Amino acid sequence: MSEPIISTRALTKRFGDFVAVDAIDLDIQRGEIFGFLGANGAGKTTAMRMLCGLLRPTSGTARVAGFDLFTQTEAIKRSIGYMSQKFSLYDDLTVIENIRFYAGIYGLTSQQIRSKSSQLIDRLGLQHEANALVRSLPLGWKQKIAFSVAMLHDPQIVFLDEPTGGVDPVTRRQFWDMIYAAAADGITMFVTTHYMDEAEYCHRLSIMVDGRIAAMGRPYDVRTSLNARSMDDVFTMLARGATRGQD
Amino acid sequence: MRQLRSFVRKEFLHVLRDRKTLLILFGMPVVQILIFGFALSNEVKNTRIAIIDQANDAFSQQLTQRIDASRYFDVTSVLDRAPWADGLLRHADNRVVLIIPANIESELHHGRTAQLQAIVDASDPNRSSTVTAYLSQAVATAQLDLLAGAQQPARIDVTTRFVYNPQLHGAPNFVPGVMSLVLMLVCVMMTSIAIVREKELGTMEVLLVSPMNPFMVIISKVIPYFLLSLVNIASILLLSVVVLDLPIVGSVPLLYGLSMLFIITCLALGMLVSTIAATQAAAMLVSLMGMLLPTLLFSGFMFPIENMPLPMQLFSNLVPARWYYEIVKGVMIKGLGFDGVIKETLILLLMTTVFTAISVRRFKERLG
Numbered sequence: 055m056s057e058p059i060i061s062t063r064a065l066t067k068r069f070g071d072f073v074a075v076d077a078i079d080l081d082i083q084r085g086e087i088f089g090f091l092g093a094n095g096a097g098k099t100t101a102m103r104m105l106c107g108l109l110r111p112t113s114g115t116a117r118v119a120g121f122d123l124f125t126q127t128e129a130i131k132r133s134i135g136y137m138s139q140k141f142s143l144y145d146d147l148t149v150i151e152n153i154r155f156y157a158g159i160y161g162l163t164s165q166q167i168r169s170k171s172s173q174l175i176d177r178l179g180l181q182h183e184a185n186a187l188v189r190s191l192p193l194g195w196k197q198k199i200a201f202s203v204a205m206l207h208d209p210q211i212v213f214l215d216e217p218t219g220g221v222d223p224v225t226r227r228q229f230w231d232m233i234y235a236a237a238a239d240g241i242t243m244f245v246t247t248h249y250m251d252e253a254e255y256c257h258r259l260s261i262m263v264d265g266r267i268a269a270m271g272r273p274y275d276v277r278t279s280l281n282a283r284s285m286d287d288v289f290t291m292l293a294r295g296a297t298r299g300q301d
Numbered sequence: 302m303r304q305l306r307s308f309v310r311k312e313f314l315h316v317l318r319d320r321k322t323l324l325i326l327f328g329m330p331v332v333q334i335l336i337f338g339f340a341l342s343n344e345v346k347n348t349r350i351a352i353i354d355q356a357n358d359a360f361s362q363q364l365t366q367r368i369d370a371s372r373y374f375d376v377t378s379v380l381d382r383a384p385w386a387d388g389l390l391r392h393a394d395n396r397v398v399l400i401i402p403a404n405i406e407s408e409l410h411h412g413r414t415a416q417l418q419a420i421v422d423a424s425d426p427n428r429s430s431t432v433t434a435y436l437s438q439a440v441a442t443a444q445l446d447l448l449a450g451a452q453q454p455a456r457i458d459v460t461t462r463f464v465y466n467p468q469l470h471g472a473p474n475f476v477p478g479v480m481s482l483v484l485m486l487v488c489v490m491m492t493s494i495a496i497v498r499e500k501e502l503g504t505m506e507v508l509l510v511s512p513m514n515p516f517m518v519i520i521s522k523v524i525p526y527f528l529l530s531l532v533n534i535a536s537i538l539l540l541s542v543v544v545l546d547l548p549i550v551g552s553v554p555l556l557y558g559l560s561m562l563f564i565i566t567c568l569a570l571g572m573l574v575s576t577i578a579a580t581q582a583a584a585m586l587v588s589l590m591g592m593l594l595p596t597l598l599f600s601g602f603m604f605p606i607e608n609m610p611l612p613m614q615l616f617s618n619l620v621p622a623r624w625y626y627e628i629v630k631g632v633m634i635k636g637l638g639f640d641g642v643i644k645e646t647l648i649l650l651l652m653t654t655v656f657t658a659i660s661v662r663r664f665k666e667r668l669g
Binding site: 074104106107108128129132134135136137138142143144146147149154155156157158159160161162213215 | 321513
């Protein structure tokens with residue numbers, strides 16, 4: 055096994071007396087689809103924000119994409135992509151304007167922007183919609199564009215924060231095909247989700263309870279180790295032990 | 302630099318795509334200038350006045366004519382006796398009754414002070430004081446002209462002289478007011494809404510994950526509004542010069558430079574609001590109630606600060622628009638140079654620094 059693309063040891067975040075993330079250890083491999091599960095308030099979002107370089111950890115060590123999380127957040131930000139549940143696209147801009155904007159803030163040159171955006175448009179088959187406002191596109195398309203835009207700068211890791219929230223099952227399935235394709239290209243996918251069936255699609259997953267990682271492994275292994283019939287049961291069993299309320 | 306350029310371009314696209322924003326941005330200053338200039342004037346024109354001319358000599362007749370000729374007064378009736386001045390106010394719908402005493406000419410020629418009596422309907426105090434001021438002004442000028450040939454009578458007379466705005470036009474007062482109002486609205490409300498919108502849409506998260514420095518994100522959001530505000534100032538000044546015939550007495554570059562300072566103050570306030578408000582609606586409410594209302598009430602533009610109770614006077618010191626209003630009035634109307642508005646400039650600078658420091662702190666806290 056090569057060096058993990060994300061590696062944390064005792065990574066902790068405290069807000070005053072409150073320990074939001076309590077000494078988590080993660081090792082995620084290149085090209086892996088890693089599901090990051092947990093109830094609301096379990097510390098999932100805080101952990102992800104730390105890994106993205108948005109929040110400074112209180113203690114522990116972590117390397118993301120080969121860079122130190124404490125000292126090299128700038129370099130980390132260049133190596134990761136991010137897409138959230140809310141699609142991350144601007145409704146009042148056209149498809150091409152959105153693409154150019156994101157390429158621009160990642161510092162791509164105008165020549166790169168031109169070639170990247172025409173590639174992307176071709177790949178998604180959006181030649182006719184390139185100059186349409188994002189607002190006018192169906193949800194599934196927006197999602198695909200948002201995902202592609204998050205990978206515009208060739209990141210090594212893409213963080214997907216509940217990427218399929220509010221989308222019908224067919225579109226979700228199509229979206230997962232894109233995730234598999236990207237993972238097959240060696241891009242690591244770090245996915246949070248509420249849908250337990252989606253958890254089954256991941257190569258490996260972890261479940262957070264009260265700021266700690268309560269279970270981690272391949273979906274099948276996690277299920278069998280807890281004698282659970284489905285991922286839903288696993289989740290309920292673990293969440294029942296939670297002492298923290300939802301926030 | 303490339304990042305900044307992409308960002309500013311995107312920000313302009315937002316503004317240009319949104320018809321409502323555009324309308325507010327460019328329509329509002331024009332509408333405000335026109336409304337304040339023509340409809341909401343606190344100039345009092347065509348006040349109905351009755352004159353009781355007990356003298357009925359050459360002097361009193363000329364005085365009456367002059368008052369009638371002024372656009373501020375309409376002489377409704379000239380009577381030679383005062384049966385009931387009160388009735389003239391009550392029933393004939395006059396605002397003022399002016400009584401010219403029988404002995405006016407002789408008093409004046411003998412070097413004594415003549416007394417005119419004005420009975421003014423003071424049910425609207427502001428209006429009545431304005432009317433009184435107009436009347437004294439009219440009488441004073443008439444007196445100067447009419448007695449010019451005569452030998453200078455030795456007498457002491459109190460005359461009020463209105464400087465900077467001798468005709469007591471409303472425009473010099475409200476143009477600086479409209480400028481501070483518009484800049485407040487554009488810079489505080491629009492910027493805070495624009496920033497909060499990214500938070501609400503969830504795009505802020507995406508921007509912060511990008512390698513772009515968080516402070517650059519904010520600066521790029523603010524640049525378009527800075528530029529648009531410059532356009533707004535130009536259009537207000539142009540309108541006031543062209544439509545309202547209000548000349549800019551002082552230096553235009555100075556006025557512009559200090560306006561830029563005020564814009565930056567407002568942008569800092571807008572950032573502050575955006576760190577407080579979680580939704581666009583909240584940002585709008587905070588800007589309207591917390592910023593626009595104090596601007597309207599405490600800048601001295603609608604209500605004179607000197608008339609307020611002390612606590613309110615002290616509070617008005619905290620309203621940035623108050624100082625900008627002083628600056629614009631000073632430079633634009635009185636023609637003051639920079640040395641005349643140093644105090645106001647320093648106060649604005651201080652406020653800007655404080656607002657920026659607080660918003661940067663709050664912004665950092667949010668980032669953890």
